[in-house]
């Protein structure tokens with residue numbers, strides 16, 4: 018087991034990539050705190066893990082709120098005695114240009130996608146430092162590494178995630194804390210269907226377009242989870258500040 022006894026927080030755990038990763042972490046022996054703003058759905062993920070013989074609890078929380086992030090870290094320490102791994106994965110998208118997004122929506126995207134990662138670092142780094150280290154993985158996106166149309170706030174926020182990851186890796190490497198981003202291309206989750214809806218496009222046509230890349234298909238949540246398991250595990254012990262692209266060759 019590659020994550021035996023590691024204590025792991027997964028945010029956005031009720032969604033496609035988060036759920037797959039929470040289950041993969043547990044299958045590798047981790048004790049999981051499944052966090053989502055959709056509390057009941059996070060609870061289901063924790064129950065699925067327990068039913069499969071693993072250890073997990075759920076926390077209903079908004080990752081853009083400092084009080085909630087503090088509570089996530091405190092709950093993990095109280096339940097499992099510490100935090101070894103954090104997967105900052107909760108995210109939202111708004112498919113709009115600068116002309117059709119208002120300031121509150123812009124701030125919301127940055128609150129969930131960016132501020133959450135700063136808040137988690139603020140509260141979890143002291144805990145990891147005391148224990149001698151840890152691994153933080155942040156979900157960026159292909160659109161954090163290149164631009165995309167009608168997604169200004171999302172592209173800006175994911176660019177911030179990729180570079181925050183590097184800055185955090187520099188600041189906390191001396192404490193044995195590794196910080197990396199995983200950058201998916203189009204993955205078959207609720208977010209893609211939500212995008213089709215926001216753009217007023219036919220869902221099937223939108224999903225088919227998402228297969229336009231060297232491997233000729235979109236990704237599955239499990240394929241992102243595998244990369245995150247590796248970044249969480251000691252197998253990636255010399256990897257920090259990296260932007261790992263998992264996108265079927267889309268960026269290439």
Ligand SMILES: NC(=O)c1ccc[n+]([C@@H]2O[C@H](COP(=O)([O-])OP(=O)(O)OC[C@H]3O[C@@H](n4cnc5c(N)ncnc54)[C@H](O)[C@@H]3O)[C@@H](O)[C@H]2O)c1
Nearest residue numbers: 029031032033034054079080107108158203204206207208
């Ligand atoms: N699906 C893709 O094609 C794709 C591509 C690149 C990056 N990503 C990124 O992957 C991550 C996971 O997305 P997904 O595709 O699994 O989508 P998803 O919509 O299935 O999952 C996102 C989860 O985050 C939760 N969430 C949203 N706001 C929250 C908040 N304030 N506090 C706590 N939880 C909150 C949602 O309830 C949901 O369960 C996101 O950061 C997304 O930007 C997805």
